[in-house]
Amino acid sequence: MSAEVVERFYAAFDRRDGEAMAAAYAPDGHFRDPVFGDLTGAEAGAMWRMLTRTARDLKVELAEHDEHAAHWIATYTFSATGRPVVNDVRAKLVIQDGLIVDHVDSFSFWKWSRQALGTQGLLLGWTPFLRRKVGGTAKAGLDKFIAKESRRASAT
Structure with missing residues (x-):
């Protein structure tokens, strides 16, 4: 079952479905990577919604996975510089009751930053x-995105 959660999560990423990615997390889920650092709860879902909404040419390949880990490769144009990036990422995941409770992405920040x-x-x-x-x-961009989402939700 957990391997299916991983497959669905990265399939949603490839089709840029941030809502489905956010829904894969437990309400108190945790995410960490070299760029955003530690995110908890709704922040993790908001990060995926933000990234998938701003990605124009994102392609995500799930190279290999099991119920506890994934090796995925993202190919995209970094919007701040217009430079192409191929980011090779290793993820460790803890899944309970069909939801991600802990997710840690690891990649070479130096390799990423040279490209981006x-x-x-x-x-x-x-x-x-x-x-x-x-x-x-x-993080500042994510905070701004969360505030904008909050204003939209309050207006409806």
Whole structure:
């Protein structure tokens, strides 16, 4: 059953269905990766909704998986720079009662930043400074997205 949850999650990612991805998480689920850091509860779902809404040319390949892990590859254009990215990601997942309760994505931040940011990523992608800067920008964008979603929900 858990392997099916993983398959459905990454199939939703490939078709850019952030709502289905968000629905795969337990209400108090946890997510962590090198860019966004730690997200809990609704933040994780909001992150996937934000990423799938802004992705124009995203392609996600689930290379291999089981009930506890996934190896997935995302190919897309990084919107901030217009640069092409191929991100090779390893995920560890804990699934209970058909929902993701813990999800940790790991990838080479330096490799990602070289592709996404060009020279700046090549020269500084290995530094904690750039990681904090990128993470802060990503988190600020997510906070803005969550506030916008909240305003929309209040207006309806």
